[in-house]
Structure formats: structure tokens, C-alpha cells
Amino acid sequence: MFEMKYNPGYNTFDSDSYTTHLENPREPVLFRNTFPYDEVPRIGFNHRLVPMKMPKDIWITDTTFRDGQQAMPPYTVKQVVDIYKMLHRLGGPKGLIRQCEFFLYTKKDQKAVEEIQALGYKFPEVTGWVRARRKDLELAKKMGLKETGILTSCSDYHIYLKLKMTRRQALREYLRVVREALDVGITPRCHFEDATRADYYGFVVPFAHELMKLAEESKSVIKIRICDTMGLGVPYPGCAMPRSVPGLIYGLQYYAGFPSEWLEWHGHNDLYLVTANAVSAWLYGCSAANGTLLGIGERTGNPPVEGMVVNYLQLRGNDCGVDTTVITEIADYFENELNVQIPTNQPLIGRSFNTTRAGIHADGLLKNEEIYNVFNTEKLLNRPVELAVTDKSGQAGVALWVKKYFKKAKTPISKNDEGVQKIYEWMMTQYDAGRTTAIADEELVVQAKTHLASWLKENGYEV
Numbered sequence: 362m363f364e365m366k367y368n369p370g371y372n373t374f375d376s377d378s379y380t381t382h383l384e385n386p387r388e389p390v391l392f393r394n395t396f397p398y399d400e401v402p403r404i405g406f407n408h409r410l411v412p413m414k415m416p417k418d419i420w421i422t423d424t425t426f427r428d429g430q431q432a433m434p435p436y437t438v439k440q441v442v443d444i445y446k447m448l449h450r451l452g453g454p455k456g457l458i459r460q461c462e463f464f465l466y467t468k469k470d471q472k473a474v475e476e477i478q479a480l481g482y483k484f485p486e487v488t489g490w491v492r493a494r495r496k497d498l499e500l501a502k503k504m505g506l507k508e509t510g511i512l513t514s515c516s517d518y519h520i521y522l523k524l525k526m527t528r529r530q531a532l533r534e535y536l537r538v539v540r541e542a543l544d545v546g547i548t549p550r551c552h553f554e555d556a557t558r559a560d561y562y563g564f565v566v567p568f569a570h571e572l573m574k575l576a577e578e579s580k581s582v583i584k585i586r587i588c589d590t591m592g593l594g595v596p597y598p599g600c601a602m603p604r605s606v607p608g609l610i611y612g613l614q615y616y617a618g619f620p621s622e623w624l625e626w627h628g629h630n631d632l633y634l635v636t637a638n639a640v641s642a643w644l645y646g647c648s649a650a651n652g653t654l655l656g657i658g659e660r661t662g663n664p665p666v667e668g669m670v671v672n673y674l675q676l677r678g679n680d681c682g683v684d685t686t687v688i689t690e691i692a693d694y695f696e697n698e699l700n701v702q703i704p705t706n707q708p709l710i711g712r713s714f715n716t717t718r719a720g721i722h723a724d725g726l727l728k729n730e731e732i733y734n735v736f737n738t739e740k741l742l743n744r745p746v747e748l749a750v751t752d753k754s755g756q757a758g759v760a761l762w763v764k765k766y767f768k769k770a771k772t773p774i775s776k777n778d779e780g781v782q783k784i785y786e787w788m789m790t791q792y793d794a795g796r797t798t799a800i801a802d803e804e805l806v807v808q809a810k811t812h813l814a815s816w817l818k819e820n821g822y823e824v
Contacts (some may be wrong), residue, residue: 368615381570381616384563385529389517395604396558402593402632405601411611411645416621419643419677420459421669422651423448424627426473427462427490427510428663429653433699440698441473442480444654447691448666449482453682456484457673458666459649462510465489465500474504488550493538498545508548510586511538515565516555528564536571543581550584550625556609557593561602565609569617584623585613586651589638592631592661596641606638607645614646625649630661639664640672654691655703655710667691667709686743709742716747717758724757724776750800752792756785762805763813770820780812 368375396402425448426441436444445461452458461477464470474487489509491497501509513535514520520531535551542549551572559565569585576583587609594606602608610626613619626642626649628635639650656665667688674683692710695701705713715738730746739745748754748762760776774781787808788800810817814824 381562381566383528383532383567384560385527389521390560391517404595404604406599407601408599410598411607413644414646415644416646416648419648421457421666422460422625422649423458423485423666424462424651424663425653427464428658431659432657438469438473438476442476445477447687448485450684451670451687452484455681457681457683458485460488461485462488462490465491465504471504478505495541498542498547502545502547508550510550510552511542512554513551514554515559518558519555532568539575539583543579548582550586552586552588554588555590556587557589557604559603561612566612566616569613569619573618582623584625585619586625586627589628592629592635594628594638595634596637606641610642610645610647621646621648625651627651628664635664636668639669655695685741689743715744716749750805752789756781759785763809766802767822772820774816783812784808
């Protein structure tokens with residue numbers, strides 16, 4: 362007979378015969394049908410749809426100083442403080458970026474945390490990441506942290522092959538460390554590492570059940586960070602476990618009773634789905650999405666914080682008072698201060714993000730900027746539409762360059778203007794002779810003063 366239980370999240374009586382219990386196989390379960398290793402992983406579908414249920418409150422957490430730091434040369438204390446201040450501004454006064462995660466191992470790590478704490482900002486809250494031992498937990502407490510992440514690996518790849526434990530042994534050890542965190546007065550955030558290769562019903566849900574029982578007994582908050590460590594999660598409806606992001610989030614709520622605000626998603630970009638997966642986690646019931654600035658992190662990186670900010674704005678509007686122009690400042694800082702080479706085609710921050718080279722695009726931009734610009738990048742990112750004049754730009758590209766460079770001119774310039782045509786002809790002779798680079802502004806200024814002299818004088822420019 363099926364048990365009937367009232368589900369306050371959906372305000373219905375639910376009849377469900379599905380129960381979970383810890384399975385403790387002698388050998389690791391590696392899901393070779395899904396992860397054959399010598400082939401690209403497979404996406405399985407069971408065609409079971411779980412309900413989309415976005416929480417009332419969603420937010421972003423940052424791991425630039427933890428996962429991001431693992432892929433960077435070490436930051437100086439000043440650089441950490443500078444970046445933290447920009448994160449504070451980007452998150453807005455209501456704390457869209459709610460927390461930042463830090464290593465605590467070295468004196469430099471500790472100095473950076475102390476200087477950030479001295480700023481007195483409410484957001485982002487400083488949290489830690491520690492090894493699963495009491496000494497590290499006591500250090501987090503000494504540093505004044507209220508929350509810290511604790512590694513609690515979930516897949517048999519980690520439990521059996523790395524930790525050399527069984528599932529039962531791992532569960533016992535994880536619960537011991539969580540209790541120790543509660544004993545020293547710190548909220549534990551259990552990092553369910555490699556959840557997208559784990560036995561969901563044989564370990565992940567039973568482990569979550571034990572955490573929820575402990576939370577209820579101790580009247581404490583215990584959080585779960587669902588880690589897509591290898592970037593294997595997918596956002597598609599009807600996808601089978603353990604790769605289903607909707608299923609992972611739904612099950613922790615429905616089967617283990619975890620509230621949205623205790624759940625956090627942490628993804629990687631190995632298979633190009635990092636941002637889609639993080640947004641999917643929001644949509645299906647996870648309040649927190651974890652990321653790094655510029656997406657810099659272990660291997661292929663994490664969800665880019667700036668991308669998650671823009672996705673939040675698409676879902677909710679700017680109800681947090683976010684200053685999106687800080688995104689451009691952050692990109693400039695990483696390039697100029699940290700010598701990070703940002704790919705030119707990277708969304709929002711790459712130099713080609715709102716730069717056009719195609720003549721047909723330039724023609725549209727001449728008529729109305731909205732035709733070929735994703736939003737008002739000048740207002741929202743402090744980045745006007747840019748133009749790279751090449752052999753693909755056409756006369757419209759030349760006219761658009763003139764319009765943007767001589768922006769104080771009151772008389773519009775047409776792509777059919779005789780002077781524009783002569784500049785275009787000069788430009789094409791360059792490429793016919795073998796040129797492969799874009800035409801520089803300085804070269805175009807000389808041509809404009811030669812072929813558009815009358816127009817420039819009419820508009821107040823010296824020739």
C-alpha cells in the first residue's frame with residue numbers, strides 16, 4: 362500500500378512508493394553504459410519530466426578565490442581585496458552575489474580574509490573551504506566565518522578509487538565531520554563532489570536523508586552544494602540520472618526534503634553546458650548558483666559570474682540594483698592587472714562581443730543600432746558598439762566607422778556618399794595587395810580628411 366504524505370511545497374497529498382536506502386556494493390559502480398571512457402559520454406533519457414519550480418529567491422555565490430584561484434597564479438592580498446570590492450558593487454546593495462568562498466590555509470589567505478572583513482560589507486559574505494578535519498574547522502571558526510564548505514565526494518570514482526572506502530565508510534566519515542562543524546558553531550556546506558557520476562538513489566539521496574535528519578535533530582542548517590565536477594550534467598527535460606540537472610535538484614527536495622535555500626549548484630564547463638546547467642538548477646528549485654569571474658576555474662572553468670548576473674536579469678529584471686558596468690571594469694582589471702588573456706569572442710567581456718566586421722551588419726547598425734546589438738551595451742556595460750573595418754565591411758562599414766569616429770557630426774553620412782566610396786576603393790586595394798589585418802583608425806582618419814574634407818568642415822572638424 363502506498364504511503365500518502367502531505368507535500369507543503371505543492372499543497373497536495375502525494376502517493377509515492379519509491380523509497381531509497383544506502384547501497385554498499387563491494388565493487389564501485391562506474392556506470393559504464395553512460396561513461397564508457399574510451400568513448401564520449403552518452404546522454405540517456407527516461408522521458409520522465411520533473412516540475413519546474415523556481416524558488417522565490419535565487420542568488421549567486423562566488424568561488425573566484427577558491428576554484429578560480431586553482432587555475433590562476435596566486436593573487437596578492439591587494440588583488441583579492443580589489444576584486445572583492447568589484448564583486449560587492451556588481452552584486453548590488455541587496456546582495457545578488459551573496460557569498461564568496463576562500464581558502465584559509467596560508468597566512469596570505471588569512472590576511473586577505475581579514476582585510477575583506479575589515480571593509481564591513483554585508484555582501485558578499487565570506488565563507489571558507491576546508492579539509493575534512495577538526496583543526497581546519499576550528500581555524501574557520503577562529504577567522505570568524507559562519508559557514509564553510511566541506512568536501513564530501515559522492516561518486517564511486519571518488520569513494521572507492523580515490524578514498525579507498527566503501528560507501529558506508531564514506532557516509533560515516535562525512536557525518537562525523539559535519540557533526541564536528543556543528544559542534545564548533547559553523548554551518549556546514551557539504552560539497553557533493555562528482556554528483557553527476559554518482560549512484561543517485563543508492564548514495565546521494567540516502568546521504569542527503571541522513572543530513573536532513575541531523576539538521577532536524579540539531580535544529581541547524583546544513584547545506585548541500587551539488588557539484589558537477591566533470592561538467593557532465595545536462596539541462597534537458599526527460600534526461601536520465603545521474604546526468605539530469607533537473608532531476609538532481611528535484612530529487613533532493615522531493616525525496617530528501619531539502620529546501621531551496623539550502624541547495625547550491627556548482628558546475629564545470631567540460632562539455633560547454635556550464636551556464637545552461639546553472640540556470641537550469643535555478644529553474645528547478647536550487648536557490649544558489651556558484652561561479653567565478655570570467656568563468657576561470659579548474660580545467661575548463663565554472664559558470665561565469667558576469668554571465669549569471671545577466672541571466673538573473675533576464676529572469677527577474679534588475680530588482681537588486683545591480684550595476685552591470687562593473688563587468689567591463691572587472692574584465693579590464695583581469696587583463697591589465699592580472700595579465701589574463703580574455704578570448705576576443707567571449708560573451709560580455711571579449712573585445713569582439715559587440716564588434717561587427719560584416720558589411721550587412723554594419724548596414725543594419727547604420728539604420729538602427731538595435732538591429733545588431735543584443736542590448737544597449739553602451740548603457741549597461743559602458744561599451745559602445747565597435748567596428749573593425751576589413752575587406753568584409755563594405756561601404757556600409759566605412760560609413761558606420763565615420764559615424765562613430767566623428768560622433769559630434771550633425772549631418773548623417775550615407776554609405777553611397779562619393780567620399781565613402783573612394784575610401785572603400787582605397788581599402789580594397791590594400792586587401793587586393795595581400796593585407797590580412799583590419800584597417801586602423803589612424804589610416805582611416807587620413808583617408809577621411811582626404812575624401813570627406815567638405816563634410817568634415819561642415820560639421821566643425823579641422824582638416
